Amino acid sequence: MEFQHFLHKHKLSSKEFEEKHMEQCMGCMDIIVCPAYCCRECGEFGMHKSCAELPPQIQKHTVHPHPLGFNMVDIFVCDACKRLTLSLISCRCMYCEFKLDFKCAMSIFNDENEIGKLDHQGTTVHHFCQCHPHQLIRCMLSSTTEVEKTTWKQMNLCCRACNLELLGTALLIHVYACLPCSFSIHESCMNEMPTQVRRSPFHPHHVLLP
Ligand SMILES: [Zn+2]
Ligand SMILES: [Zn+2]
Ligand SMILES: [Zn+2]
Ligand SMILES: [Zn+2]
Ligand SMILES: [Zn+2]
Ligand SMILES: [Zn+2]
Ligand SMILES: [Zn+2]
Numbered sequence: 001m002e003f004q005h006f007l008h009k010h011k012l013s014s015k016e017f018e019e020k021h022m023e024q025c026m027g028c029m030d031i032i033v034c035p036a037y038c039c040r041e042c043g044e045f046g047m048h049k050s051c052a053e054l055p056p057q058i059q060k061h062t063v064h065p066h067p068l069g070f071n072m073v074d075i076f077v078c079d080a081c082k083r084l085t086l087s088l089i090s091c092r093c094m095y096c097e098f099k100l101d102f103k104c105a106m107s108i109f110n111d112e113n114e115i116g117k118l119d120h121q122g123t124t125v126h127h128f129c130q131c132h133p134h135q136l137i138r139c140m141l142s143s144t145t146e147v148e149k150t151t152w153k154q155m156n157l158c159c160r161a162c163n164l165e166l167l168g169t170a171l172l173i174h175v176y177a178c179l180p181c182s183f184s185i186h187e188s189c190m191n192e193m194p195t196q197v198r199r200s201p202f203h204p205h206h207v208l209l210p
Pocket of ligand 4: 066098
């Protein structure tokens with residue numbers, strides 16, 4: 001059986017039994033287990049059947065007022081779980097900046113109950129600081145999967161304040177980042193910034209001195 005995915009130029013063929021090489025799903029980034037679809041023409045596109053069958057457009061007014069579509073992307077921060085995500089495919093609003101990683105898009109699409117869980121995570125925090133000329137975004141960085149572990153290692157993400165590796169041995173941390181500049185700083189280091197940086201009343205997270 002053949003399948004045409006809207007993000008890939010070749011026809012995909014279905015994979016009903018386990019084959020020798022393990023690959024990652026282009027959508028959820030987990031290891032592919034059958035049933036799945038993969039491209040035999042270029043060998044560069046494989047997805048779980050359930051991931052591949054998400055429609056090209058999602059509309060859930062309880063989550064977001066506009067229709068959401070899918071794109072191939074770089075690293076970004078998911079507006080639902082606030083994680084810095086490695087998804088190769090993101091779910092983006094067609095009209096504004098709202099975006100979700102593939103897993104969040106998937107759970108929103110499949111389970112209305114997930115919407116409640118995502119809602120109380122609050123809105124994405126943006127922050128201007130003297131430590132960097134651009135707006136910083138607050139996000140979570142985790143290394144709960146092997147893919148995450150190896151990717152963050154390869155990227156060699158360091159905190160600009162303490163110069164230590166961002167994650168180190170931690171499984172989950174909060175950071176402020178400017179993704180286009182690869183600028184990142186631990187939330188804890190940000191809070192310990194010198195007093196001249198902390199003085200501004202426009203800094204919501206900074207402790208003001210008496
Ligand atoms: Zn998948
Ligand atoms: Zn292909
Ligand atoms: Zn997410
Ligand atoms: Zn929107
Ligand atoms: Zn600040
Ligand atoms: Zn630091
Ligand atoms: Zn920047």
